[in-house]
Amino acid sequence: MLAIPVLVAVLLLLVPVPQGLEPYAWHFFAIFVGVIVGLIFEPLPGAVIGLTGVVVIALFSQWLLFSPAELADPSFKTANQAFKWAVSGFGNSTVWLIFGAFMFAAGYDKTQFGRRLALILVKYLGRRSLTLGYAITFADLLLAPFTPSNTARSGGTIYPIIANLPPLYGSKPDDPSARKIGSYLMWVAITATCITSSMFLSALAPNLLALALVKSVVGFDISWGMWFIAFLPLGLLLLLTMPLLAYWFYPPEVKFNDEVPRWAISELEKLGRLSRNEILLLVFVVSALLMWIFATAWIEPAMAALLVVVLMLWTGVLNWNDITSNKPAWNTFAWFATLVALADGLARVGFIAWLGKEGGLLLHGYDPQISAVVLMVAFFLLHYLFASTTAHTTALLPAMLTIAAAIPGINMPVFCLMMCTSLGVMGIITPYGTGPSPIYYGSGYLPTKDYWRLGTLFGAIFLGLLMLIGYPWMVMMF
DSSP, X not given: OTHHHHHHHHHHHHSOOOTTSOHHHHHHHHHHHHHHHHHXXXXXXXXXXXXXXXXXXXXXXXXXXXXXXXXXXXXXXXXXXXXXXXXXXXXXXXXXXXXXXXXXXXXXXXXXXXXXXXXXXXXXXXXXXXXXXXXXXXXXHHHGGGOSOHIIIIIIIIXXXXXXXXXXXXXXXXXXXXXXXXXXXXXXXXXXHHHHHHHOGGGSHHHHHHHHHHHXXXXXXXXXXXXXXXXXXXXXXXXXXXXXXHHHHXXXXXXXXXXXXXXXXXXXXXXXXXXXXXXXXXXXXXXXXXXXHHOTTTSOHHHHHHHHHHHHHXXXXXXXXXXXXXXXXXXXXXXHHHHHHHHHHXXXXXXXXXXXXXXXXXXXXXXXXXXXXXXXXXXXHGGGGOXXXXXXXXXXXXXXXXHHHTSTTOOHHHHHHHHHHHHHHGGGGSTTSSTTHHHHHTTSSSOHHHHHXXXXXXXXXXHHHIIIIXXXXXXXXX
16 A cells, blocks of 8 residues: 555656646656545555655755756755745644634533533434434534635534534444444535535635636626525535435434433433533634634634634633644644645646646637536546645636636636636545545544545536536526
8 A cells, every 4th residue: 555656656757747847847746646646545644645745845846846947046045945835834824723623622522512512413303313414514504604714614613513423322433433423424514514615605715716816817796696696506406415415325324313312311411501611612612703704804714713722721621731632633734734735836836837728728629618618627626636725716717717718609607607606515525625624534434435435426416416507507697
């Protein structure tokens, strides 16, 4: 297993450099693919794979990272710049928001507030696993229009609550019992947030960026209502059927249980009234949610999360040992930070720009409808190369819009809406595809092979339905 990612990287390094691409950019891409293969087969922990890729590129940056022009500049400090690039992912706001979400979950666990909320859910909806899946989906739907960060919404608010549900059924992380119910609930949660991120303009930060890029490149204005109506038929269908699809394709072992809801009632009685720390945690979490919804112009969502972590430490809700001993948080923090640096590096070396240019040349002379479909599919699948929807939007959306605008006959309003509303659902395809993905992947309930398999399956379903339902509906709109 350990040899597979190395072999893939070496084979790509030996392939002749494609025309129009700088050798160092192709070599960087070869290492990046090797890392992705390593994350799929996981011969070593994901953090080790990601860190290895970053270190290799930084050590051999003269051949993998920097252009000849940069190296020829006497004032360019190669070693210094290579190190700055290698650690750049650790300064990414989404990485810190993910870390904050894990700390929120630690607070829910230590105070037993998460257990209390989980018991309440189980009391009313816990007889069937399927109804719990729908409860998680609709909870995300209620928060989505008002929370422009899906990491904050799903990772910081939904995950800390549902992480307490599986143990009530004897379902434990990193254990065969995970499949009892935990795996199903975690998959439903990440899938739900991907759907709601596409459904509302205000449910995902890159949606707002996409709006500005469409206006700048094409001159087309997309309103909140237009976005919502464009995705509404597909969004409703996905929200109503997704928990059931997950129930079929990734079935929980526990489907019905009359005893657990009755047991939950007795456990709630044992918990008694809210404790001081539970009340404090509730105040802090609600404050964070309000900042995420209303104060993003004044405070970065990640900073709001860190502020709450500090408040939890000062008030004794958590102690410093709770932070340092949280292995899943630090593991996810490390592997996602390295992956962010690697994915951003693809744009830095010019690989993404070259890919967009070559794509435009390949489509020259084809039917405009076929060209639009090819561009849409390519835009969706190229998300495998990105650890950030923001980076994907910044790097690829302008190129795709420019290529499409140059092809006579393409319905640009429809094309723009298709591209923009795909940003949320495409996050399902990988364990690093959108902000909350690493949180659910790091929960211990979604093994690597299961995540990649389900990501491919649900990604194909989402893309297929976007073409079969979303596209005709948007054509009717324009």
